[in-house]
Amino acid sequence: MAEGFLKQSQEERLMEELGNDYFDELLTRSFFQKSSAKTSRFVMHDLINDLAMCVSGYKCLRLDDMLKDNLRYKISEKVRHFSFISRRYKSYDTFSSVSSFQNLRTFLPLSNYGTGYLPQRVLHDVLPKLYCIRELSLSGFEIHELPSSIGDLRHLRYFNLSRTPLKWLPESVSTLCNMQVLILERCYKLSKLPAHMDKLINLRHLNIASTGQLREMSEEIARLISLQTLSKLIVSKSSGLKINGLKSVLEVFE
Numbered sequence: 001m002a003e004g005f006l007k008q009s010q011e012e013r014l015m016e017e018l019g020n021d022y023f024d025e026l027l028t029r030s031f032f033q034k035s036s037a038k039t040s041r042f043v044m045h046d047l048i049n050d051l052a053m054c055v056s057g058y059k060c061l062r063l064d065d066m067l068k069d070n071l072r073y074k075i076s077e078k079v080r081h082f083s084f085i086s087r088r089y090k091s092y093d094t095f096s097s098v099s100s101f102q103n104l105r106t107f108l109p110l111s112n113y114g115t116g117y118l119p120q121r122v123l124h125d126v127l128p129k130l131y132c133i134r135e136l137s138l139s140g141f142e143i144h145e146l147p148s149s150i151g152d153l154r155h156l157r158y159f160n161l162s163r164t165p166l167k168w169l170p171e172s173v174s175t176l177c178n179m180q181v182l183i184l185e186r187c188y189k190l191s192k193l194p195a196h197m198d199k200l201i202n203l204r205h206l207n208i209a210s211t212g213q214l215r216e217m218s219e220e221i222a223r224l225i226s227l228q229t230l231s232k233l234i235v236s237k238s239s240g241l242k243i244n245g246l247k248s249v250l251e252v253f254e
Helices: 015-028 046-059 092-100 120-129 148-152 171-175 219-223 243-252
Strands: 060-062 081-086 106-112 135-137 158-160 181-183 205-207
Touching: 046 060, 092 120, 120 148, 148 171
Parallel strands: 060 081, 081 106, 106 135, 135 158, 158 181, 181 205
Antiparallel strands: none
């Protein structure tokens, strides 16, 4: 969905339903298969994976491959999808070349071992230059604050900040009007959301589960007419969403 691969027909079907159909079709054709380690997950067979890597060519890049055999000097600046194994420490130099990928669509850690570390310079100097980014995951990193320049990523559709010690999101996040998915699950220090959430007119899924410090929610959440998922609702007596605004929120899901 974030990549724009779901082509809706004349029928009024949710994009999520269409995406599930696409996935099931690929599963029946053995493009994907269930993981033997965890049945709720899916993997690609080694041969299919090799074929996919061959077809994708320069468009996909894994950081671990980039660091082998001085490959960093041969990388095409037309890379679209960038992934890496998330480990405890990575230096700024590890990510410095990413800012030259002007057509980058995906920035994705493949797995996490505990809490990962992402240098602050990556947040301030690298990510704001990825103007074409569609999918951005910073899940599990030791991130306490995001720069306001994150609001410059106007094409961002999927933003995963789960399991980070973020205390709040900058108000500039509310300018990301193409955002479809925002994941803040288990952000245990998160105390507030942006004031103008209603500007996220395309937001379909908001996951704020396990955010114990989040005490209130803006009443403007009721204006998100595209919302399909809201993991919890916070009603306040003093400010934010009140009881009399609860009906408006529930009507969004009818």
